[in-house]
Amino acid sequence: SQQGEEDPQALSIQEGENATMNCSYKTSINNLQWYRQNSGRGLVHLILIRSNEREKHSGRLRVTLDTSKKSSSLLITASRAADTASYFCATDAGDDKIIFGKGTRLHILP
Amino acid sequence: DVKVTQSSRYLVKRTGEKVFLECVQDMDHENMFWYRQDPGLGLRLIYFSYDVKMKEKGDIPEGYSVSREKKERFSLILESASTNQTSMYLCASSSISGRAADTQYFGPGTRLTVL
Numbered sequence: 545s546q547q548g549e550e551d552p553q554a555l556s557i558q559e560g561e562n563a564t565m566n567c568s569y570k571t572s573i574n575n576l577q578w579y580r581q582n583s584g585r586g587l588v589h590l591i592l593i594r595s596n597e598r599e600k601h602s603g604r605l606r607v608t609l610d611t612s613k614k615s616s617s618l619l620i621t622a623s624r625a626a627d628t629a630s631y632f633c634a635t636d637a638g639d640d641k642i643i644f645g646k647g648t649r650l651h652i653l654p
Numbered sequence: 655d656v657k658v659t660q661s662s663r664y665l666v667k668r669t670g671e672k673v674f675l676e677c678v679q680d681m682d683h684e685n686m687f688w689y690r691q692d693p694g695l696g697l698r699l700i701y702f703s704y705d706v707k708m709k710e711k712g713d714i715p716e717g718y719s720v721s722r723e724k725k726e727r728f729s730l731i732l733e734s735a736s737t738n739q740t741s742m743y744l745c746a747s748s749s750i751s752g753r754a755a756d757t758q759y760f761g762p763g764t765r766l767t768v769l
Contacts, residue, residue, distance in 0.1 A: 586658075587697075589757045632696070639710075
């Protein structure tokens, strides 16, 4: 029951550059969330954007949502080594459940 | 600070053993979830619970059962462990939101190896 799909699957950029990840989904949603997972650890919630919002910011993170295209993007500005992680989008699936995509692996090069 | 803890970070068991994975949250959340995460497959929902003594099957419940005797504790049970259950197991909790799913808070994960 895959809902969100991240693109690209993997991304390597130089420290200081901006990183952009995309998420596409199939059915209408109430909200969309982004999570980060450092290697071998649990997921950490980054940001939640509701279906009636178009853009949201949190520190160096900027999330956009285009419900007409059923897509979202996560922008990390001025990347740091500590941003190296996997990033997942998650869409609500009814009954308080969410469905995760397979993630984008981001590697920040020194 | 929000906290979800899991009983073990790493666990090695033998085929056929009964395995218990424990998860405890201190946020008074109603919802608790168990996922497994495998390379190339992402996170898949095994079971979830909306309240004490309530449980619902997720996408891949076969070979697993759960127990929720107290609100803060949600246990995942592998009745007879098999090698294809070698995986990373993640527990999460969230509050009831009504219509749209709320933020989920995750534990650090248990990497289970079944020999």
